[in-house]
Amino acid sequence: MKLLRYGAPGQERPGLSHDDGTIRDLAGIVPDIAGETLGAAGLAALRALDPDSLPIVAGSPRIGPCVGSVGKFICVGLNYADHARETGKAPPEEPILFMKATTAISGPFDEVEIPRGSAKTDWEVELGVVIGTRAKYVAEDEALAHVAGYCLVNDVSERAFQSERGGQWTKGKSHDTFGPIGPWLVTRDEIADPQALSIWLEVDGIRRQDGSTRTMIFGVAKLVSYISQFMTLQPGDIIATGTPPGVGLGHKPPIFLAPGQTMRLGIDGLGVQTQRTVEARL
Template sequence: MKLVRYGNPGQEKPGLIDGEGGIRDLSGHVADFTGEALSPASLARLAGLSPASLPLVSGEPRYGSCVPRPGNFIAVGLNYADHAAESNLPVPKEPVLFNKAPSCVVGPNDDVVIPRGSEKTDWEVELAIVIGSRASYIEEKDALAHVAGFCICNDVSERAYQTERSGQWMKGKGCPTFGPLGPWLVTPDEVGDVQALSMWLDVNGKRMQTGSTRTMVFGVATIVSYISQFMLLQPGDVITTGTPPGVGMGMKPPLYVKPGDVMTLGIEKLGSQRQTAVAWSA
């Protein structure tokens, strides 16, 4: 299934994408994609519905983030060896973890706001994992059973805040609008081999990133199992898993987002996003 949340900010309704690409309203069957609604039993129940029996949504409503604000928004750094190289950093021996602020989550086509005083706002196309059931100290062989689905994340990053302001990376990762998610939450049965998905990102129509989840240092099952050793993962939590090379910081000279720039990005089977960068205003 391709699950969506559609409507104005703060008023999103749950839906699914039918075989013709239309949105079907699921609000008569689930309130939102949180908690128990993401469990294996709930997703199986939704999968059993006939899309034709659900109301067809008219027009072209806004896509919200495919899950509401998560309790935890966790990111994995330097998870592609060639991205580590362009960052002049060694390939990590264990996953590098940091937090993105849950409040940075926005819809896949919403504007990205360049923070006040920023001169180094950057892009990162990433595969994101959405947790479907409670996970604590789970083994790698059991990890995928705790995943509700996958989506695209643009892990927008302010590099000066991240690398030049001392302390943790999260300073440059959690600014408002720095976490576009969606357009769809795609269930694992429809994704197939999650470690074989092509991915790309353009800025103003120019290809910047081309990659594949095949080249992740730590795969999805490893990441979910690893994180569960340190914290309790709960339904609706989001883990974004790292980016391939081609970020602005790695360009020679570096290239960063400015107001008016348009980022388009996509991952095979997960759809695409489009964001326009806008200047911060009070």
């Protein structure tokens, strides 16, 4: 299934992307694409529905973030060896974890703000993992059973805020609009192997990132298991699993985003995002 949320910011309704290209309304069936809806029983109940029996959503509504009420937005740094090298760092021996503020979450086609004082806003296409059931001290061979599905993430980053302003990476990762997710949450059963997905990003029509999740240092099962040793993962938590090479910081000389540019990114089976960059608003 391809689950989504549509409507104005803060007023999104749950929906399903049907094979015929329509959006089908799930309001009245589930409260949101969040919480218990993401568990095994909730997804099974949705899977049992006949999509043709669901109301068609008219027009072309805004597509919002594909998961609601996200409790934790956990990110993994330097998880592709070739990306680590392009930033001048050695590949890590254990996953590097940091948090992205949930207020950064936005829709897949929403505008991305360039923060005030920014000179180094950058792009990062990533595979997102959406947790479906509580996971604490989970073994690696049991980890995927706790995954509801996958989504596309753009881990937008301000490199000067991240690395030149002291402290941890979070301040460079958390500006409003720096976490577009979606368009869909694609349930786990539709992705045969999360470590065999093409992943790419373009800026103004130029391909900047072109990789595969097979080159991750730590795969999805390892990451879910590893993170669960340090914190309990809850339904709706999102893990952004790292980015392949080709980020702006890695170019020589580096290139960064400015207002008026367009990012387009995608992952096999998870859809495509498009964002226009704008100056930050209040």
